[in-house]
Amino acid sequence: MADLSSNFVGIKSPNPFWLASAPPTDKAYNVERAFKAGWGGVVWKTLGEEGPPVVNVNGPRYGAIWGADRRLLGLNNIELITDRDLYVNLREIKQVKKNWPDRALVVSLMVPCVEEAWKAILPLVEETEADGIELNFGCPHGMSERGMGAAVGQVPEYVEMVVRWCKANTRMPVITKLTPNISDIRKPARAAHAGGTDAVSLINTINSITGVNLDTFSPEPMIDGKGTHGGYCGPAVKPIAMNMVAEIARDPETAGLPISGIGGITTWRDAAEFMALGAGNVQVCTAAMTYGFKVVQEMIAGLEAWMDEKGHRTLSDVIGRATPNVTDWQYLNLNYVAKAKINQDLCIKCGRCHIACEDTSHQAITSLVDGARHFEVMEEECVGCNLCVNVCPVENCITMEPLAAGTLDKRTGEVVKPVYANWTTHPNNPSAQVAAE
Ligand SMILES: Cc1cc2nc3c(=O)[nH]c(=O)nc-3n(C[C@H](O)[C@H](O)[C@H](O)COP(=O)(O)O)c2cc1C
Ligand code: SF4
Ligand code: SF4
Numbered sequence: 001m002a003d004l005s006s007n008f009v010g011i012k013s014p015n016p017f018w019l020a021s022a023p024p025t026d027k028a029y030n031v032e033r034a035f036k037a038g039w040g041g042v043v044w045k046t047l048g049e050e051g052p053p054v055v056n057v058n059g060p061r062y063g064a065i066w067g068a069d070r071r072l073l074g075l076n077n078i079e080l081i082t083d084r085d086l087y088v089n090l091r092e093i094k095q096v097k098k099n100w101p102d103r104a105l106v107v108s109l110m111v112p113c114v115e116e117a118w119k120a121i122l123p124l125v126e127e128t129e130a131d132g133i134e135l136n137f138g139c140p141h142g143m144s145e146r147g148m149g150a151a152v153g154q155v156p157e158y159v160e161m162v163v164r165w166c167k168a169n170t171r172m173p174v175i176t177k178l179t180p181n182i183s184d185i186r187k188p189a190r191a192a193h194a195g196g197t198d199a200v201s202l203i204n205t206i207n208s209i210t211g212v213n214l215d216t217f218s219p220e221p222m223i224d225g226k227g228t229h230g231g232y233c234g235p236a237v238k239p240i241a242m243n244m245v246a247e248i249a250r251d252p253e254t255a256g257l258p259i260s261g262i263g264g265i266t267t268w269r270d271a272a273e274f275m276a277l278g279a280g281n282v283q284v285c286t287a288a289m290t291y292g293f294k295v296v297q298e299m300i301a302g303l304e305a306w307m308d309e310k311g312h313r314t315l316s317d318v319i320g321r322a323t324p325n326v327t328d329w330q331y332l333n334l335n336y337v338a339k340a341k342i343n344q345d346l347c348i349k350c351g352r353c354h355i356a357c358e359d360t361s362h363q364a365i366t367s368l369v370d371g372a373r374h375f376e377v378m379e380e381e382c383v384g385c386n387l388c389v390n391v392c393p394v395e396n397c398i399t400m401e402p403l404a405a406g407t408l409d410k411r412t413g414e415v416v417k418p419v420y421a422n423w424t425t426h427p428n429n430p431s432a433q434v435a436a437e
Contacts, residue, residue: 001304001308002303002304002307002308002312002313002314003313003314003315004016004040004300004303004304004307004315005314005315006040006104006280006281006315008104008199008258008260008280008281009132009173009175009198009199009258009280010173010198011041011104011106011131011132011173012102012104013040013041013102013103013104013281014040014102014103015038015039015040015296015300015303016040016271016275016280016281016282016315017038017039017040017041017271017281017282017284017296017299017300018039018040018041018042018043018104018106018260018281018282018283018284019031019034019039019041019042019043019283019284019285019288020043020262020283020284020285021043021044021045021046021108021134021136021177021283021285022045022285022289023045023079023289024042024285024288024289024293025042025043025044025045026044026045026082026084027045027084027089027092028092028093028095028096031044031092031096031105032096032099032100033293034288034293034296035096035100035103036293037292037293037294037296037297038294038296038297038300039103039293039296040103040104040281041103041104041105041106041131041281042103042104042105042106043106043107043108043134043175043201043283044089044093044105044106044107044108044130045081045082045089045108046081046082046108046109046110046136046139047081047082047086047089047090047107047108047109047110047121047125048081048082048086048109048110048111049086049111049112049117049120049121050086050087050120050121051086053082053083053084053085053086054080054081054082054083055080055083056079056080056083057078057223059221059222059223059224060220060221060222060223061077061078061079061221061230062075062076062077062221062230063075063076063077063209063210063211063220063221063230064076064210064234065210065211065236072234072235072286072290073234073235073236074208074210074232074233074234074235074236074237075232075233075234075286075289075290076205076208076209076210076221076230076231076232076233077205077230077231077233078141078142078221078228078230078231080139080141080142080143081108081110081136081139081143086124090124090125090127090128093105093107093125093128093130094127094128094129097128097129097130097131098129104131104132105130105131106130106131106132106133106134106175107125107128107130107132107133107134108133108134108135108136108177109121109125109133109134109135109136110135110136110139110143110148110149111148112146112147112148113147113148113152113158113161113162115165118162118165118166118169119165119169122166122169122170122172123170125170125172126170126171126172130172131172131173132172132173132174132175132198133166133170133172133173133174133175134175134176134177134201135162135163135166135174135175135176135177135197136148136149136177136204137149137150137152137153137159137162137176137177137178137179137188137204138150138153138177138178138179138180138202138203138204138205139179139204139205139231140179140181140204140205140206140207140229140230140231141207141228141229141230141231149179149204150179150181150204153177153178153179153181153182153188153204154179154181154182154188156187156188156190156191157191159176159188159191159192159195160191160192160194160195161195162195163176163191163192163195163196163197164195164196167195167196167197173198173199174196174197174198174199175197175198175199175200175201175260176188176192176195176197176199176200176201177200177201177202177204177262178192178200178201178202178203178204178244179203179204180202180203180204180205180206180237180240180241180244180263181206181207185202185244185247185248186247186248186251186253186254189202189248189251189254189257190251190253190254193253193254193257197257198258199257199258199259199260199280200248200254200257200258200259200260201259201260201261201262201283202241202244202245202248202259202260202261202262202263203237203240203241203244203262203263204231204262205230205231205232205233205237206231206232206233206237206240207229207230207231207232208229208230208231208232209227209229209230210230210232233263233264233285233286234264234286234287234290235264235266235286236264237263237264238263238264238265238270240263241261241262241263241264241274242261242263242273242274242277245259245261245274245277245278245279246277246278246322246323246326248278249277249278249279249320249323249326250278250323250324250326258280259278259279259280260279260280260281260282260283261274261275261277261278261279261281261282261283262282262283262284262285264286265282265283265284265287266284266286266287266290266291266295267287267298267299267302268298268299268300268301268302268303268306269302269306270282271299271303272303272306272318273322275315275318275319275320276318276319276320276321276322276323277320277322277323277326278319278320278322278323279319280315280319281315284296284299329423330422330423330424331422331423331424332422332423333420333421333422334421334422334423334426335416335417335418335419335420335421336402337384337402337403337409337416338384338400338401338402338403339377339379339382339384339400339401339403340353340364340365340377340382340384340386340388340389340398340399340400340401341377341398341399341400341401342365342375342376342377342388342397342398343396343397343398343399344376346394346396346397347375347394347397348393348394348397349373349374349375350393351367351373351375352391352392352393353365353375353388353391353392353398354366354367354375356387356388356391357387357388360387361383361385361387361388362381362382362383362385363381364377364378364379364381364382364383365377365378365388366378379410379411380410380411381411382411383411384400386400403416404416405417405418406418
């Protein structure tokens with residue numbers, strides 16, 4: 001049986017599935033139930049500095065995007081950090097850690113961007129015997145307007161400075177949680193690395209408006225006729241998060257920096273993909289909020305079964321395995337040729353592939369043959385773009401088949417070459433010509 005045990009920056013947990021800092025980790029009641037359900041660890045809902053608790057809105061704080069079957073695809077929220085008293089949280093954290101010594105318990109923090117504020121809170125968290133801290137530099141609403149959260153995460157110099165303060169003032173491992181609301185995620189990751197962070201975690205939520213009520217003309221979620229941007233998360237953000245994880249994993253300046261992957265993870269497969277791209281473990285929020293804590297059981301069983309089937313014995317057999325295969329466009333093999341192929345036994349003759357290819361791609365799929373509906377790829381027109389595969393409602397009905405080296409590409413009239421060749425040396429590339437001269 002595959003061993004799912006995880007050691008992330010020295011923090012051990014029986015599996016790599018942690019709950020992200022959010023409502024599921026807001027209090028002992030939730031976290032105890034999450035641990036009973038099987039979660040390997042949690043990042044406690046972000047704590048702020050001592051003083052009057054944060055005030056949340058008293059109306060809708062969530063908006064959503066659904067698929068056609070009403071499955072939740074994206075969730076948006078305007079919630080702030082914890083609105084419970086700091087000392088109540090600290091007492092609960094201490095008790096929960098005592099009750100569950102084998103689970104990871106990391107505390108998320110967000111205090112003003114002055115060293116005294118960090119110096120004041122760090123010993124309080126240390127006293128709970130929590131396993132580590134996560135710096136919330138990502139929250140994009142409410143707190144950022146007060147100079148915290150994403151307002152720090154968007155300025156690499158601040159990221160480095162606060163990480164340095166934390167490293168200087170605590171023995172606990174420091175995980176720096178990054179905001180995706182930035183054009184180049186590598187910059188804050190490098191800054192966190194330079195400041196001495198033990199790891200980065202990403203992504204926090206993405207600035208978003210999920211809808212507009214066309215009767216009242218108010219953005220959703222609406223509070224008394226007005227709305228504001230919220231943080232977007234859930235399955236819809238997974239591709240954005242995975243790209244950012246890969247960017248950091250393959251950046252020479254941050255290569256090897258541990259990454260906790262977050263964003264839309266709902267199944268074991270999502271988790272395995274994040275880990276393959278370089279995440280050492282994963283964190284989950286929306287899936288738990290949508291399906292409840294027991295969703296972790298499918299994640300554990302599924303990951304174990306897949307690892308057993310593939311012969312992966314430990315997580316290190318999976319972590320980072322896809323990272324070297326992420327490259328820049330210019331290094332893709334231009335001698336690789338694939339053509340779409342339709343399985344006539346699976347085809348339900350809906351015609352979607354034909355319309356998509358006819359109207360927006362390369363007019364490479366028939367619709368009528370001898371007066372009857374028949375959908376077939378004309379190899380001499382197909383550029384192998386994959387659009388038909390993506391619009392076909394029947395899984396695996398259309399597949400992309402690579403042409404073997406030496407076969408004739410009927411579209412170009414050229415034989416597929418057996419060698420790898422990319423844009424950097426292509427004759428049409430002006431820079432390649434200059435380099436050759
Ligand atoms: C309602 C809600 C509240 C959140 N609160 C926090 C928070 O206090 N601190 C934090 O670091 N992230 C917070 N997050 C972000 C999540 O931890 C996580 O980064 C994000 O939701 C992406 O993961 P997901 O797609 O699995 O939900 C919150 C998310 C939601 C939905
Ligand atoms: S792969 Fe692209 S070009 Fe080829 S048949 Fe499909 S949609 Fe048309
Ligand atoms: S989209 Fe798929 S099912 Fe529909 S006609 Fe094309 S191949 Fe057949």
